[in-house]
Amino acid sequence: MFIEPHIRGERRGWIEVVCGSMFSGKTEELIRRLKRARIAHLKVEIFKPSIDVRYDETQVVSHDANSIQSTPVDNSQTILLLAQDVDVVGIDEAQFFDNEILHVCETLAVKGVRVIVAGLDMDFAGKPFGPMPGLLAIADYITKLHAICVRCGNIATMSYRKTKQNSQVLLGEKETYEPRCRTCYHEGENEY
Numbered sequence: 001m002f003i004e005p006h007i008r009g010e011r012r013g014w015i016e017v018v019c020g021s022m023f024s025g026k027t028e029e030l031i032r033r034l035k036r037a038r039i040a041h042l043k044v045e046i047f048k049p050s051i052d053v054r055y056d057e058t059q060v061v062s063h064d065a066n067s068i069q070s071t072p073v074d075n076s077q078t079i080l081l082l083a084q085d086v087d088v089v090g091i092d093e094a095q096f097f098d099n100e101i102l103h104v105c106e107t108l109a110v111k112g113v114r115v116i117v118a119g120l121d122m123d124f125a126g127k128p129f130g131p132m133p134g135l136l137a138i139a140d141y142i143t144k145l146h147a148i149c150v151r152c153g154n155i156a157t158m159s160y161r162k163t164k165q166n167s168q169v170l171l172g173e174k175e176t177y178e179p180r181c182r183t184c185y186h187e188g189e190n191e192y
Contacts, residue, residue: 011087013109017094017135019121020145022159023179027092029145030118034090037114042087046070047079049096076101079108086113094119095129102134109140124161124177126185147179151188158185 018029037044050072070090073079076097083089089108094101094117105115121136121144123129136142147156156179163176180188 011112013112013114014140015105015109015115015117015135015138016141016143017132017139018116018118018143018145019132019136021122021147021157021179022120022177024145024147024156026118026120026145029143030090030092030116033116034088037088042114043085044088044090045083045086046090046092047073047082048092050074051096076104079104083108083113088114088116091115091117092119094135095121095123095132097131099131099134101131102138105135106138120159122157122159124159126158149181149184150178151180151184154181154183156181158182160185160188 016033018026018033020026034044034046048070070092071082073082077100079089079091079101091097091101091105096119101117105117108115117135117139119132119135120129121132148154149156158180160178160180161176162178
């Protein structure tokens with residue numbers, strides 16, 4: 001539970017990062033936190049990278065089909081321009097943003113905004129993904145979620161790509177990726 005601290009009557013901001021592999025529930029958790037903020041009558045703005053059009057061009061949509069209206073943006077600086085007079089900012093798929101997203105989140109938090117960021121911490125190759133390591137370093141709160149390995153049923157921390165395409169960014173769903181535990185991930189390295 002996150003309780004907004006007050007010092008001398010001033011509102012204080014912070015950064016929350018929700019990370020994990022594909023199919024771990026990151027977007028579901030982001031949507032849940034943002035909807036709760038709205039229930040508390042806080043002014044909420046949600047952003048996602050404009051390249052993410054898998055489910056919808058403007059909505060943030062979870063794999064379980066829960067959704068919340070968002071504003072697609074081409075770069076992180078746009079978030080600062082659009083997030084005026086808000087209490088909470090939600091950012092989905094943060095791994096697709098430029099490294100300036102760290103400055104954007106820090107600037108918002110210093111202004112007293114609660115910033116909730118969701119994204120993949122590792123890419124399909126098991127390497128840190130985009131600005132996520134930096135976001136994890138500056139976060140006040142971190143939640144790492146896990147999926148279930150489709151091969152053995154253990155906790156999955158890896159996003160296994162089921163194609164031979166090697167570009168870091170490849171938008172896809174269950175036809176392209178599956179969650180795997182570390183062992184099953186490495187056992188499958190030569191499958192595709």
